[in-house]
Amino acid sequence: xxxxxxxxxxxxxxxxxxxxxxxxxxxxxxxxxxxxxxxxxxxxxxxxxxxxxxxxxxxxxxxxxxxxxxxxxxxxxxxxxxxxxxxxxxxxxxxxxxxxxxxxxxxxxxxxxxxxxxxxxxxxxxxxxxxx
Amino acid sequence: xxxxxxxxxxxxxxxxxxxxxxxxxxxxxxxxxxxxxxxxxxxxxxxxxxxxxxxxxxxxxxxxxxxxxxxxxxxxxxxxxxxxxxxxxxxxxxxxxxxxxxxxxxxxxxxxxxxxxxxxxxxxxxxxxxxx
DNA sequence: CCTTGACCTTCCAGTGACAGGAACCCTTAT
DNA sequence: ATAAGGGTTCCTGTCACTGGAAGGTCAAGG
Numbered sequence: 399x400x401x402x403x404x405x406x407x408x409x410x411x412x413x414x415x416x417x418x419x420x421x422x423x424x425x426x427x428x429x430x431x432x433x434x435x436x437x438x439x440x441x442x443x444x445x446x447x448x449x450x451x452x453x454x455x456x457x458x459x460x461x462x463x464x465x466x467x468x469x470x471x472x473x474x475x476x477x478x479x480x481x482x483x484x485x486x487x488x489x490x491x492x493x494x495x496x497x498x499x500x501x502x503x504x505x506x507x508x509x510x511x512x513x514x515x516x517x518x519x520x521x522x523x524x525x526x527x528x529x530x
Numbered sequence: 531x532x533x534x535x536x537x538x539x540x541x542x543x544x545x546x547x548x549x550x551x552x553x554x555x556x557x558x559x560x561x562x563x564x565x566x567x568x569x570x571x572x573x574x575x576x577x578x579x580x581x582x583x584x585x586x587x588x589x590x591x592x593x594x595x596x597x598x599x600x601x602x603x604x605x606x607x608x609x610x611x612x613x614x615x616x617x618x619x620x621x622x623x624x625x626x627x628x629x630x631x632x633x634x635x636x637x638x639x640x641x642x643x644x645x646x647x648x649x650x651x652x653x654x655x656x657x658x659x660x661x662x
Numbered sequence: 663c664c665t666t667g668a669c670c671t672t673c674c675a676g677t678g679a680c681a682g683g684a685a686c687c688c689t690t691a692t
Numbered sequence: 693a694t695a696a697g698g699g700t701t702c703c704t705g706t707c708a709c710t711g712g713a714a715g716g717t718c719a720a721g722g
Contacts, residue, residue, distance in 0.1 A: 400669080400670075401669095411710085413709070413710060413711085417708075417710095431716085431718085432672095433669090433717085434670085449655050449658055450655050451708090452630075453633060453634055457707080463655065467656065469647075470647055472649070473644065474648060474649035478638060478642075481651050485631065488627055488634065491627055492627045498584075498585050499617065502613060502616065502620065505613060506614050509606055509613070511610035513606075514605065514606055515602055515604050515606065517604070517606035517610070519613050520598065520599045522581075523578050524599065534698075534699085545680070553679095563689085563700095564687080564688085564699080583679090
């Protein structure tokens with residue numbers, strides 16, 4: 399199967415698939431004309447990667463997940479640990495963004511948003527931390 | 531004032547300050563020995579940038595905010611619009627992360643995390659979208 | 663046989679916002 | 693004189709791609 403069909407089936411851009419090959423995540427054989435000839439197993443792997451990436455796992459995490467996936471003697475604890483660590487990072491990130499959102503939301507609400515120059519948003523950026 | 535003192539006062543690494551100069555956000559004059567000689571106005575600008583970055587504004591947004599800050603005839607509406615747009619992006623990002631978190635959280639909870647290979651996390655990554 | 667268009671290939675550059683490190687200069691204290 | 697602790701520039705690397713140029717391949721139509 400050629401790359402554009404694989405792209406559709408895996409839900410990944412062709413460029414991304416080439417990149418994944420470059421970094422060794424998939425190793426499709428080649429036709430005599432030099433085209434990548436994807437097997438079903440390659441498509442399956444790529445779909446796996448697509449879903450793992452959609453859950454925010456890094457490429458290196460994905461590499462590990464693929465290895466675990468293919469290792470039939472894996473311990474589910476290893477997978478769970480990886481996923482848990484990632485979950486914590488996401489939760490940290492959410493908390494951080496929520497904090498930004500709360501501050502920003504207040505600032506936006508406090509700004510008149512008219513044609514006058516007076517602006518609490520700029521005032522806050524200029525003065526926070528240095529009370530004058 | 532030398533860069534490391536400015537770094538402390540503005541709450542930014544020296545490397546970052548040099549980078550901000552490189553991209554034209556600050557333009558400190560130089561001493562005869564080649565050292566950057568920061569003025570109070572430079573420190574003030576850098577502190578402004580530090581706070582804007584902490585709220586997640588991009589560098590280009592920061593550049594615009596600085597321009598607006600220094601333009602005493604600005605309309606607060608322009609500032610508010612920029613901040614609102616940024617707020618929406620943050621909210622989108624939060625929603626996206628929360629969706630990841632919800633999925634991941636379920637998967638992690640459903641995984642035994644012992645020494646057996648059976649793992650719902652890997653199963654989900656392999657099979658989601660292709661019901662078998 | 664030729665062309666057209668849609669594929670495919672590789673390779674190079676750019677993204678955002680820095681961080682790390684090498685190699686070297688300046689200042690101050692001992 | 694030297695050593696420590698500033699400062700400087702310049703180059704590379706990060707992360708996960710994306711865009712684009714230059715060129716090979718294939719199937720269909722005239």
